[in-house]
Amino acid sequence: MAGAQLGPAASIGIEKMYDFEFDRPTSIQAAVDSLKTEEALAFSGGQTLMPTMKQRLAMPSKVVSLSAIEEMKGVRVEGSELWIGGATTHATVMRETAESYPAISSLAGRIGDPSVRSRGTIGGSVANNDPSACYPAGTLASKGVIVTDRREIPADEFFQGMFMTALEEGEIVTAVKMQIPDAAHYAKFIQPASRFPLTAVFVARYGDGVRVAVTGASESGVFRWTEAEEALSGNFSAEAVDGLATPDGSGMISDLHGTGDYRAHLVKVMTKRAVAAC
Amino acid sequence: MKVDMKVNGRAVSGEVEGRTLLVDFIRQTLRLTGTHVGCDTSQCGACTIHMNGEPVKSCSVLAVECEGAEITTIEGMANADGSLSTMQAAFQEHHGLQCGFCTPGMVMAATALLKENPSPSEAEIRHHLEGNICRCTGYHNIIKAVQAASGQDVQPVAAE
Ligand SMILES: Cc1cc2nc3c(=O)[nH]c(=O)nc-3n(C[C@H](O)[C@H](O)[C@H](O)COP(=O)(O)OP(=O)(O)OC[C@H]3O[C@@H](n4cnc5c(N)ncnc54)[C@H](O)[C@@H]3O)c2cc1C
Numbered sequence A: 001m002a003g004a005q006l007g008p009a010a011s012i013g014i015e016k017m018y019d020f021e022f023d024r025p026t027s028i029q030a031a032v033d034s035l036k037t038e039e040a041l042a043f044s045g046g047q048t049l050m051p052t053m054k055q056r057l058a059m060p061s062k063v064v065s066l067s068a069i070e071e072m073k074g075v076r077v078e079g080s081e082l083w084i085g086g087a088t089t090h091a092t093v094m095r096e097t098a099e100s101y102p103a104i105s106s107l108a109g110r111i112g113d114p115s116v117r118s119r120g121t122i123g124g125s126v127a128n129n130d131p132s133a134c135y136p137a138g139t140l141a142s143k144g145v146i147v148t149d150r151r152e153i154p155a156d157e158f159f160q161g162m163f164m165t166a167l168e169e170g171e172i173v174t175a176v177k178m179q180i181p182d183a184a185h186y187a188k189f190i191q192p193a194s195r196f197p198l199t200a201v202f203v204a205r206y207g208d209g210v211r212v213a214v215t216g217a218s219e220s221g222v223f224r225w226t227e228a229e230e231a232l233s234g235n236f237s238a239e240a241v242d243g244l245a246t247p248d249g250s251g252m253i254s255d256l257h258g259t260g261d262y263r264a265h266l267v268k269v270m271t272k273r274a275v276a277a278c
Numbered sequence B: 001m002k003v004d005m006k007v008n009g010r011a012v013s014g015e016v017e018g019r020t021l022l023v024d025f026i027r028q029t030l031r032l033t034g035t036h037v038g039c040d041t042s043q044c045g046a047c048t049i050h051m052n053g054e055p056v057k058s059c060s061v062l063a064v065e066c067e068g069a070e071i072t073t074i075e076g077m078a079n080a081d082g083s084l085s086t087m088q089a090a091f092q093e094h095h096g097l098q099c100g101f102c103t104p105g106m107v108m109a110a111t112a113l114l115k116e117n118p119s120p121s122e123a124e125i126r127h128h129l130e131g132n133i134c135r136c137t138g139y140h141n142i143i144k145a146v147q148a149a150s151g152q153d154v155q156p157v158a159a160e
């Protein structure tokens, strides 16, 4: 075994994935052009895509890396609006929003582990729309807008179900914009083996109402719990949530970690915790 | 494809394919076998190295993505005179390892933590090391080693 692994050509890694053409453009326009090749795929932090490609669940013939596009990186605050470049890593968001939007900083700082946060990006997270991912909840609750190379899409229209988004073929998430609320908190009930949320709730309070976004629960991916939004907009307290019926567990994810009813129960518990921590 | 990077302060260049993993470039091409592969699925942290000063799992990074990057592996951690770094010595002193398989990744992750947070609490150390799995020690002595390396009193730690 050891002998077989030694020669550079006999690298164990060579067989792990099909080979592909690799491109690392330095501008959004060049990336869009490069993605026009058939079976080309955008590649950002690779924290979802690398394992997917190793399992051959994705087999792009060309990988277009977004990691060298400087115009897609960084965090800016303009008034009450937060702009996060699509290729900005979770670690950078954690550091650079600590003052301007602490609840988003805290969300970013609890994604996976430090190594995942060094590489994974907000653009990759929203484009992937994993039903248990953190950013879709933060973005939806924060009146988010997804900026792409060709248009701006409100978060309410962008997230369209488990791993489904409004993105067209070859469309790149270049930035995510959020409105900074008066108060917010992200309550994450962690699934310790994967470090994703089992269920998590992001609550954001604005002058004109409260938004409550839930991830890790529904089979249709991230959603807004509108009954809680209405109740909290009138009375922003954990007790206001107490009076509500638990969301219906029948459309919730059921797996070895928890039943749909358990997740539905968690939605209410985590909403109360988020409100109490605001 | 040719890729150029700096590894442990030394400029290296090598011929890779698009799909070559950074960990394989490090282990097979550069023959730096201190970086381990435990799971190869981004879960265990045995392959943790530093890329431009930040911890990353080298099994989930493409070598071509490291063009121009500064990479540090466990082989680059010792002091210039060859003695163990403070973190490495603390792992030895506080029995932070048994079989040693996870240790290179643990040392790289823990060293990255102290760069960001020179005096972390026990909870912060545990949170930061969530991506590094150890099958032997039960973690307590690893926590003690990190507390010692950060110049803090080593607390008797209780299981959570
Ligand atoms: C151990 C582990 C724990 C994790 N824990 C969590 C967690 O707790 N919470 C959480 O939310 N996530 C978690 N993740 C996922 C992580 O946040 C990923 O980084 C993220 O989901 C994908 O981002 P990426 O930049 O790595 O994207 P990639 O893996 O590079 O790409 C993912 C998908 O998005 C597409 N894509 C990437 N960037 C763009 C773009 N800018 N525009 C259009 N399409 C794009 C790709 O084509 C691909 O289909 C975890 C991952 C691991 C390995």
Ligand code: FES
Binding pocket: B036, B037, B038, B039, B040, B041, B042, B043, B044, B045, B046, B047, B048, B057, B058, B059, B060
């Ligand atoms: S080998 Fe890379 S995380 Fe386990």
Ligand code: FES
Binding pocket: B096, B097, B098, B099, B100, B101, B102, B103, B133, B134, B135, B136, B137
């Ligand atoms: S010392 Fe054996 S895995 Fe950690």
